[in-house]
Amino acid sequence: MSSAPLDELIASLGDQMVVTDPDILAGYRHDRANDPDAGTPMALIRPVTTADVQVVVRWCAAHGIPVITRGAGTSLSGGATAVDGAVMLSTEKMRNLTIDTATRTAVSQPGLLNAEVKAAAAAHGLWYPPDPSSFEICSIGGNVATNAGGLCCVKYGVTTDYVLGLEVVLADGRAIRIGGKQLKDSAGLSLTKLFVGSEGLLGIVTEVTLRLLPPQASACTVVGTFASVHHASEAVLAITAKIRPAMLEFMDSVSINAVEDMLKMGLDREAGALLVAQSDAPGPAGIAEVELIEKAFSGCGATEVFATSDPAEGEAFTAARRAAIPAVERLGSLLLEDVGVPLPALPELIDGVEAIAAQNKVMISVIAHAGDGNTHPLIVFDPADADESARAQTAFGQVMDLAIGLGGTITGEHGVGRLKKGWLPDQLGPDVMELTARIKAALDPEGLLNPGVLL
Amino acid sequence: MSSAPLDELIASLGDQMVVTDPDILAGYRHDRANDPDAGTPMALIRPVTTADVQVVVRWCAAHGIPVITRGAGTSLSGGATAVDGAVMLSTEKMRNLTIDTATRTAVSQPGLLNAEVKAAAAAHGLWYPPDPSSFEICSIGGNVATNAGGLCCVKYGVTTDYVLGLEVVLADGRAIRIGGKQLKDSAGLSLTKLFVGSEGLLGIVTEVTLRLLPPQASACTVVGTFASVHHASEAVLAITAKIRPAMLEFMDSVSINAVEDMLKMGLDREAGALLVAQSDAPGPAGIAEVELIEKAFSGCGATEVFATSDPAEGEAFTAARRAAIPAVERLGSLLLEDVGVPLPALPELIDGVEAIAAQNKVMISVIAHAGDGNTHPLIVFDPADADESARAQTAFGQVMDLAIGLGGTITGEHGVGRLKKGWLPDQLGPDVMELTARIKAALDPEGLLNPGVLL
Numbered sequence: 002m003s004s005a006p007l008d009e010l011i012a013s014l015g016d017q018m019v020v021t022d023p024d025i026l027a028g029y030r031h032d033r034a035n036d037p038d039a040g041t042p043m044a045l046i047r048p049v050t051t052a053d054v055q056v057v058v059r060w061c062a063a064h065g066i067p068v069i070t071r072g073a074g075t076s077l078s079g080g081a082t083a084v085d086g087a088v089m090l091s092t093e094k095m096r097n098l099t100i101d102t103a104t105r106t107a108v109s110q111p112g113l114l115n116a117e118v119k120a121a122a123a124a125h126g127l128w129y130p131p132d133p134s135s136f137e138i139c140s141i142g143g144n145v146a147t148n149a150g151g152l153c154c155v156k157y158g159v160t161t162d163y164v165l166g167l168e169v170v171l172a173d174g175r176a177i178r179i180g181g182k183q184l185k186d187s188a189g190l191s192l193t194k195l196f197v198g199s200e201g202l203l204g205i206v207t208e209v210t211l212r213l214l215p216p217q218a219s220a221c222t223v224v225g226t227f228a229s230v231h232h233a234s235e236a237v238l239a240i241t242a243k244i245r246p247a248m249l250e251f252m253d254s255v256s257i258n259a260v261e262d263m264l265k266m267g268l269d270r271e272a273g274a275l276l277v278a279q280s281d282a283p284g285p286a287g288i289a290e291v292e293l294i295e296k297a298f299s300g301c302g303a304t305e306v307f308a309t310s311d312p313a314e315g316e317a318f319t320a321a322r323r324a325a326i327p328a329v330e331r332l333g334s335l336l337l338e339d340v341g342v343p344l345p346a347l348p349e350l351i352d353g354v355e356a357i358a359a360q361n362k363v364m365i366s367v368i369a370h371a372g373d374g375n376t377h378p379l380i381v382f383d384p385a386d387a388d389e390s391a392r393a394q395t396a397f398g399q400v401m402d403l404a405i406g407l408g409g410t411i412t413g414e415h416g417v418g419r420l421k422k423g424w425l426p427d428q429l430g431p432d433v434m435e436l437t438a439r440i441k442a443a444l445d446p447e448g449l450l451n452p453g454v455l456l
Numbered sequence: 457m458s459s460a461p462l463d464e465l466i467a468s469l470g471d472q473m474v475v476t477d478p479d480i481l482a483g484y485r486h487d488r489a490n491d492p493d494a495g496t497p498m499a500l501i502r503p504v505t506t507a508d509v510q511v512v513v514r515w516c517a518a519h520g521i522p523v524i525t526r527g528a529g530t531s532l533s534g535g536a537t538a539v540d541g542a543v544m545l546s547t548e549k550m551r552n553l554t555i556d557t558a559t560r561t562a563v564s565q566p567g568l569l570n571a572e573v574k575a576a577a578a579a580h581g582l583w584y585p586p587d588p589s590s591f592e593i594c595s596i597g598g599n600v601a602t603n604a605g606g607l608c609c610v611k612y613g614v615t616t617d618y619v620l621g622l623e624v625v626l627a628d629g630r631a632i633r634i635g636g637k638q639l640k641d642s643a644g645l646s647l648t649k650l651f652v653g654s655e656g657l658l659g660i661v662t663e664v665t666l667r668l669l670p671p672q673a674s675a676c677t678v679v680g681t682f683a684s685v686h687h688a689s690e691a692v693l694a695i696t697a698k699i700r701p702a703m704l705e706f707m708d709s710v711s712i713n714a715v716e717d718m719l720k721m722g723l724d725r726e727a728g729a730l731l732v733a734q735s736d737a738p739g740p741a742g743i744a745e746v747e748l749i750e751k752a753f754s755g756c757g758a759t760e761v762f763a764t765s766d767p768a769e770g771e772a773f774t775a776a777r778r779a780a781i782p783a784v785e786r787l788g789s790l791l792l793e794d795v796g797v798p799l800p801a802l803p804e805l806i807d808g809v810e811a812i813a814a815q816n817k818v819m820i821s822v823i824a825h826a827g828d829g830n831t832h833p834l835i836v837f838d839p840a841d842a843d844e845s846a847r848a849q850t851a852f853g854q855v856m857d858l859a860i861g862l863g864g865t866i867t868g869e870h871g872v873g874r875l876k877k878g879w880l881p882d883q884l885g886p887d888v889m890e891l892t893a894r895i896k897a898a899l900d901p902e903g904l905l906n907p908g909v910l911l
């Protein structure tokens with residue numbers, strides 16, 4: 002790689018924005034998937050404005066240099082892993098955010114954290130619902146790129162349901178605006194929806210217009226303790242067959258114990274599984290929902306059922322669930338799954354994961370956004386143990402095969418990234434893969450945007 | 457057109473499925489946009505299965521014959537208008553529907569009416585929310601093609617929010633399945649969302665998997681009578697700034713009187729505008745919402761405010777609003793608008809439409825899904841009066857220019873079709889139009905699917 006063209010870019014953007022210091026670059030090679038095969042970027046660029054992004058993309062297009070767009074680097078499937086010789090475009094300095102109370106929208110650059118958008122909305126008495134467990138450390142741009150979900154999505158939907166408009170820099174450097182603050186829009190193809198979840202393959206999102214809601218009503222929390230994961234998954238179906246809870250989260254015994262080790266909050270270490278459900282329906286409707294949840298828990302063999310309308314108590318259990326990934330991560334390296342199935346297949350999925358763990362002699366902890374059938378089997382392994390690492394990799398693939406076999410998906414909310422692309426054709430089939438490639442080629446003919454992801 | 461290839465198609469499909477009788481064909485030339493320039497199809501084909509559709513599309517591809525896909529023919533923007541020499545593919549015989557209570561989904565062929573899907577879901581204690589005013593006569597396939605909205609969308613979202621999966625026959629005759637019964641899915645590009653609202657340009661939807669909800673709670677209805685449209689539009693903003701009502705509909709004096717002429721239900725003929733709002737929040741939350749709506753009506757100068765928790769009374773007002781288009785249609789031919797704006801611009805849009813009517817000396821009746829800023833100015837004219845017809849056409853364009861100028865859209869829920877495509881570039885701009893054309897070319901390189909729509 003000649004450095005001459007990079008000088009050209011530094012001349013355009015200034016040397017503050019273009020980083021080539023190898024020590025700093027090293028910190029941008031990996032995302033949270035910790036791919037050992039991560040490459041080394043030729044430069045890190047931290048644009049501030051859409052115009053900066055256009056300069057970068059035009060320069061990359063002129064010189065045939067790939068661009069990896071990175072938000073907060075929390076991808077669990079390698080969506081923001083560096084590629085040798087590519088430009089790493091970090092959106093971390095793109096932090097403008099305005100809340101428009103008249104239209105109840107947030108207009109955000111991609112570098113804001115999800116929690117910052119939530120907080121800014123809340124300061125105006127409004128609510129941005131999507132709440133990935135990583136909401137305090139993940140960026141809104143990354144949420145858009147992966148169509149991120151979270152805990153309240155079972156009732157309130159995922160990121161795409163809140164994206165009203167986008168500004169996108171295309172592969173040739175043009176910036177387009179699609180959608181806007183209007184709540185309904187059938188004019189033209191659904192391009193806004195196409196860019197959401199496109200994992201940086203079709204363009205670089207430089208601004209997002211998000212729909213905000215009136216604040217969520219205060220929720221009641223019901224916690225159920227079960228002797229086995231199977232009983233807990235049956236309880237999930239008993240609830241989702243009747244109501245749409247505001248939250249319905251699942252933890253198995255490994256994650257319960259790992260969280261208890263970390264947080265020491267008094268969780269039952271003997272439990273086989275824990276369900277944390279919430280209802281935010283107001284008044285008598287909420288009371289009826291809580292009763293239905295309690296009854297479903299008891300009816301499916303819960304050993305203990307605990308309900309509280311105290312928000313602090315409820316938040317403690319939600320925080321415990323959110324802490325599960327970092328807590329289990331203390332037990333070893335993780336291969337983090339994100340498989341989802343149609344709800345009736347949830348017990349079979351959870352039982353199947355248990356069998357895969359036994360068969361491969363690896364520890365798999367299952368946590369789940371159970372109410373929408375989206376599970377996170379966490380495969381724990383010691384990377385220094387080559388044999389265990391290989392067995393973990395085998396289990397990783399078998400879990401995806403299982404989900405596909407049950408009519409489900411290899412990823413409910415994290416995206417395919419680089420880690421799961423080998424399984425994508427098994428889920429989508431050759432015709433849908435070919436269609437995907439055609440759209441990619443139409444929008445990024447040179448293949449410079451986030452190469453190695455999805456395709 | 458040689459008839460030899462058509463014989464080939466009749467040999468494959470049988471002569472029941474392929475219609476060439478000119479009297480029958482005449483009935484399939486127009487949709488509800490009544491385009492005087494509608495063409496005459498070479499044949500009408502009424503497939504039953506996906507395989508039938510594949511045969512038709514492959515035959516059309518082989519002979520370079522365009523295909524217009526038609527649901528129930530209720531398009532108000534010419535999305536299903538015939539083109540000379542094209543095949544008209546009607547989905548009216550594709551009527552399989554299954555309700556899966558375990559996953560709370562409906563799997564429907566495109567030919568079912570929206571009302572039939574709603575009724576089948578209701579028979580299982582479930583609810584399919586999207587409710588175009590035409591729900592009793594429009595097809596679910598057409599709803600998917602236009603991303604149709606309706607009255608409850610202000611709280612419950614539009615068609616795309618309920619489409620979990622699709623089967624689509626592509627331009628080359630291959631059938632693909634995308635999405636499914638899983639509630640969350642981030643695997644691959646958001647192709648399901650891309651096909652929703654694509655107006656028959658990218659493929660032919662042969663099956664749709666729809667998310668169903670638990671039944672809607674019973675709603676309270678609040679009706680406000682206003683001296684002017686401006687006061688009513690201010691009341692809309694006072695409500696939407698605070699809550700998300702389950703319905704917030706608007707009628708002006710022309711539509712009030714037209715409906716009263718037709719239904720004789722005792723509407724106030726002196727009213728300048730009527731708002732019909734609903735809250736379906738249960739218990740005290742619902743009471744608080746109703747009070748807020750009443751207060752907003754009174755605070756914005758309502759001359760009368762009437763609230764009822766009687767479902768039949770509420771439905772009478774909803775039915776009155778739904779009857780507005782057929783009622784106003786009795787006054788003359790209609791050019792039916794569907795413009796939407798960000799909510800704060802609603803009063804300016806409604807005032808501007810009044811000015812356009814005065815300036816062009818045409819009658820324009822405004823009805824609206826006011827709660828999401830989506831209005832239907834109905835331009836009334838006598839097609840036998842060439843001068844008035846020309847003035848109506850001028851007004852039609854000016855209303856779209858006005859909406860675009862206010863940062864809005866030329867269509868909130870009806871689609872662009874053939875009638876509005878002249879204005880689409882003004883809304884989207886050349887870069888988005890070019891992007892649209894690239895996606896169209898990638899999926900339908902020969903341009904045989906619904907030519908003349910959008911592009």
